[in-house]
Amino acid sequence: MGLVDQLVNQPHYTLVNQPRENDILSHKELFDSIPEEYLSHKEKYENAIRKTVLYYRLMQKYQNYKEGSTILDETRANYRNLVSFAVFKDYPPLMLHNGMFIPAIAGQGTPEQQKHWLKRAKNMEILGTYAQTELGHGTFIRGLETTAEYDPSTEEFVLHSPTLTSYKWWPGGLGHTVNYCVVMAQLYIRGRHHGMQPFLVQLRDEATHMPLPGVKLGEIGAKLGLSTVNNGFLAFEHHRIPRDRMLMKNAQVLKDGTFVAGPSSKLAYGTMIYVRVIIVNGMANLMAKAATIAVRYSAVRRQSQIKPSEPECQILDYVTQQHKLLICIATSLAFSTCARWLWDVYTGVMGQMESGNMDHLPELHALACSLKVVSTMDVSGLVERCRLACGGHGFMHSSNLPYTYGLATAACTYEGENTVLLLQTARSLVKAWQKGSKGKPLSPTEAYLMDKSPVPKWENTLDGIIAGFRRVSAGKVQDCVSKIDKLVKMGTSYEDAWNQTSVRLVAASEAHSRAVILATFRSEVSRAAAALSPPLSRVLHQLVHLYCVYWALERLGDLLLYTSIAERDVQELQQQYEDLLQKIRPNAVGLVDAFDLRDEILNSTLGAYDGRVYERLMEEALKSPLNAEPVNQSFHQYLKPFMHGKL
Numbered sequence: 239m240g241l242v243d244q245l246v247n248q249p250h251y252t253l254v255n256q257p258r259e260n261d262i263l264s265h266k267e268l269f270d271s272i273p274e275e276y277l278s279h280k281e282k283y284e285n286a287i288r289k290t291v292l293y294y295r296l297m298q299k300y301q302n303y304k305e306g307s308t309i310l311d312e313t314r315a316n317y318r319n320l321v322s323f324a325v326f327k328d329y330p331p332l333m334l335h336n337g338m339f340i341p342a343i344a345g346q347g348t349p350e351q352q353k354h355w356l357k358r359a360k361n362m363e364i365l366g367t368y369a370q371t372e373l374g375h376g377t378f379i380r381g382l383e384t385t386a387e388y389d390p391s392t393e394e395f396v397l398h399s400p401t402l403t404s405y406k407w408w409p410g411g412l413g414h415t416v417n418y419c420v421v422m423a424q425l426y427i428r429g430r431h432h433g434m435q436p437f438l439v440q441l442r443d444e445a446t447h448m449p450l451p452g453v454k455l456g457e458i459g460a461k462l463g464l465s466t467v468n469n470g471f472l473a474f475e476h477h478r479i480p481r482d483r484m485l486m487k488n489a490q491v492l493k494d495g496t497f498v499a500g501p502s503s504k505l506a507y508g509t510m511i512y513v514r515v516i517i518v519n520g521m522a523n524l525m526a527k528a529a530t531i532a533v534r535y536s537a538v539r540r541q542s543q544i545k546p547s548e549p550e551c552q553i554l555d556y557v558t559q560q561h562k563l564l565i566c567i568a569t570s571l572a573f574s575t576c577a578r579w580l581w582d583v584y585t586g587v588m589g590q591m592e593s594g595n596m597d598h599l600p601e602l603h604a605l606a607c608s609l610k611v612v613s614t615m616d617v618s619g620l621v622e623r624c625r626l627a628c629g630g631h632g633f634m635h636s637s638n639l640p641y642t643y644g645l646a647t648a649a650c651t652y653e654g655e656n657t658v659l660l661l662q663t664a665r666s667l668v669k670a671w672q673k674g675s676k677g678k679p680l681s682p683t684e685a686y687l688m689d690k691s692p693v694p695k696w697e698n699t700l701d702g703i704i705a706g707f708r709r710v711s712a713g714k715v716q717d718c719v720s721k722i723d724k725l726v727k728m729g730t731s732y733e734d735a736w737n738q739t740s741v742r743l744v745a746a747s748e749a750h751s752r753a754v755i756l757a758t759f760r761s762e763v764s765r766a767a768a769a770l771s772p773p774l775s776r777v778l779h780q781l782v783h784l785y786c787v788y789w790a791l792e793r794l795g796d797l798l799l800y801t802s803i804a805e806r807d808v809q810e811l812q813q814q815y816e817d818l819l820q821k822i823r824p825n826a827v828g829l830v831d832a833f834d835l836r837d838e839i840l841n842s843t844l845g846a847y848d849g850r851v852y853e854r855l856m857e858e859a860l861k862s863p864l865n866a867e868p869v870n871q872s873f874h875q876y877l878k879p880f881m882h883g884k885l
């Protein structure tokens with residue numbers, strides 16, 4: 239489907255768009271009579287499990303989940319995530335079951351292992367998570383301490399957590415929910431280290447759910463958000479598992495302990511690439527949700543007057559409010575187009591790798607890293623901006639903006655902390671620069687780095703801005719390479735030179751990402767718009783234009799350094815931007831309505847379609863348990879004696 243069909247004609251994910259009787263969201267038992275904010279930590283988790291079971295039963299009933307459905311279906315069905323947001327304001331305890339446990343088996347298991355375990359996992363006969371991070375290590379995977387020692391005499395692996403810092407720490411659902419998991423552990427055979435490998439490990443008895451002997455489990459405690467994900471810890475005490483529990487699609491261990499290496503040790507990291515690709519689309523969904531809430535509220539809320547002689551105006555009529563929010567609409571579209579484009583790159587590379595061609599894996603890794611970073615960074619910042627744009631009511635949990643912020647900002651850390659991933663992309667860019675400088679061909683998304691033509695006259699057009707961002711990226715990469723070379727010539731080690739240049743490397747990596755995103759957004763919309771009505775095509779091009787001009791103004795310093803942009807161009811750009819705000823304002827509400835997110839999915843007093851904001855805020859307030867009685871018992875217990883000098 240082209241971009242705009244997905245926007246305008248977007249059929250709700252089949253679950254929510256089926257005839258009423260089949261509509262998962264029509265099952266009111268899925269929703270909370272008492273807002274979960276008023277539940278205890280333990281009650282929240284137990285309530286989330288209650289809803290999870292209901293939700294998945296309905297999913298299985300309505301979704302006629304096809305056995306062996308490809309990961310692609312999962313990704314395109316990302317709207318299911320939005321439906322699950324309707325039921326769970328935070329992520330469900332089984333987020334990792336679908337989000338990583340199943341993909342890890344699909345991506346790392348042999349056909350036989352997939353056949354056996356995927357069926358059980360998809361039918362929810364077993365529940366799993368992905369346990370890689372440890373108390374002492376998250377980023378530096380090679381530093382992870384959990385060991386898997388192969389014992390050829392019994393054809394078993396012995397899993398062990400040698401230190402407190404080796405305890406697996408963070409995996410979603412690990413605390414009390416799942417009974418299996420994919421554990422990433424350092425493989426040793428006869429004392430020889432064979433790198434990080436994936437192991438499918440049973441953690442709890444399938445009947446009693448008790449932890450198995452040699453397995454220590456628990457949850458890690460309260461967090462900023464994702465309060466129902468049940469992130470947990472796991473330690474092994476010389477825990478034995480059969481040889482066939484190592485997921486052996488890439489590397490194998492034969493019965494006698496012979497290790498057969500895969501085509502690349504990095505294939506064991508494949509699940510992370512997949513999730514980073516998925517996260518970009520997830521961010522687009524989160525942005526659509528927050529933009530819908532904030533724009534609709536800004537159309538309902540009237541505050542102050544633009545002219546003393548006129549009544550209070552919609553706050554959306556303030557240009558500052560348009561500046562805050564219209565970029566959010568464009569950002570959601572930008573990341574949903576980039577997500578689909580990145581998914582096609584991903585499936586293409588996976589297809590090539592199936593036939594042994596690994597050539598494009600490094601480019602995919604670099605793209606997945608940089609787009610995961612920029613989408614999570616931008617959306618976290620803009621969701622917080624949506625909250626602030628709604629004033630006090632945005633601070634209410636019932637607005638659903640604080641929860642949405644928690645979901646977005648968590649993604650800046652998980653699946654690869656953002657700084658670290660930008661440095662990964664920088665590594666790829668520096669290597670590309672060095673390769674290109676020797677006349678070797680570069681990958682399609684990095685080829686612009688070798689554009690040695692003279693810096694052209696700046697043009698305030700989409701082509702001009704996109705070309706400008708490419709100049710910025712290429713210039714930054716070149717500066718990094720020069721600084722590293724200079725330091726190395728002065729006797730600094732390459733590693734120290736890299737570290738001393740890392741602030742610039744991160745900036746170069748972000749600039750590269752912006753160049754890729756602007757170009758992809760623009761080309762994807764142009765492709766889709768050709769099949770659209772002129773009015774629709776016009777508004778979408780306005781959003782692309784707004785997005786490009788917004789980021790040009792946000793990155794003026796870089797453009798002034800690396801392009802020929804002049805003061806008069808900047809003045810003109812600023813005027814272009816303000817003109818675009820004015821043009822898009824009349825369509826703002828229509829555009830967020832076109833995200834087509836039902837009230838149950840928005841889960842927001844401020845964003846409901848009927849605009850009854852004040853009535854909903856009051857309805858939610860009255861649900862507070864404190865409002866059940868006019869005088870709380872603490873008055874008699876504490877305040878009254880205190881106020882009468884008796885405490």
Ligand SMILES: CCCCCCCCCCCCCCCC(=O)SCCNC(=O)CCNC(=O)[C@H](O)C(C)(C)COP(=O)(O)OP(=O)(O)OC[C@H]1O[C@@H](n2cnc3c(N)ncnc32)[C@H](O)[C@@H]1OP(=O)(O)O
Binds near residue numbers: 371513
């Ligand atoms: C509503 C909102 C969202 C909705 C969306 C829902 C999503 C569905 C739910 C999921 C929810 C997730 C919940 C969190 C789940 C966790 O967080 S799981 C744990 C995630 N952990 C990480 O990502 C760890 C991050 N760290 C790393 O990846 C690695 O340490 C680093 C940073 C890549 C460095 O690793 P390293 O071994 O030191 O590698 P390094 O020496 O830097 O590089 C060696 C080579 O390997 C390459 N390489 C490194 N990694 C890779 C890779 N992955 N692939 C290919 N090549 C690689 C490098 O490019 C380099 O290549 P060369 O330059 O040498 O050619």
Ligand SMILES: Cc1cc2nc3c(=O)[nH]c(=O)nc-3n(C[C@H](O)[C@H](O)[C@H](O)COP(=O)(O)OP(=O)(O)OC[C@H]3O[C@@H](n4cnc5c(N)ncnc54)[C@H](O)[C@@H]3O)c2cc1C
Binds near residue numbers: 377410
């Ligand atoms: C909500 C949530 C859910 C999660 N779910 C899971 C899960 O299901 N399974 C799982 O395995 N893990 C999970 N994680 C863990 C997550 O993957 C790690 O937190 C993440 O990889 C970062 O590692 P860390 O926490 O050890 O931070 P560190 O790596 O210790 O990072 C701390 C700081 O050090 C900096 N730093 C680290 N290395 C470098 C470097 N080489 N260069 C420059 N700076 C560096 C970072 O930029 C950061 O500022 C989850 C985390 C969160 C927050």
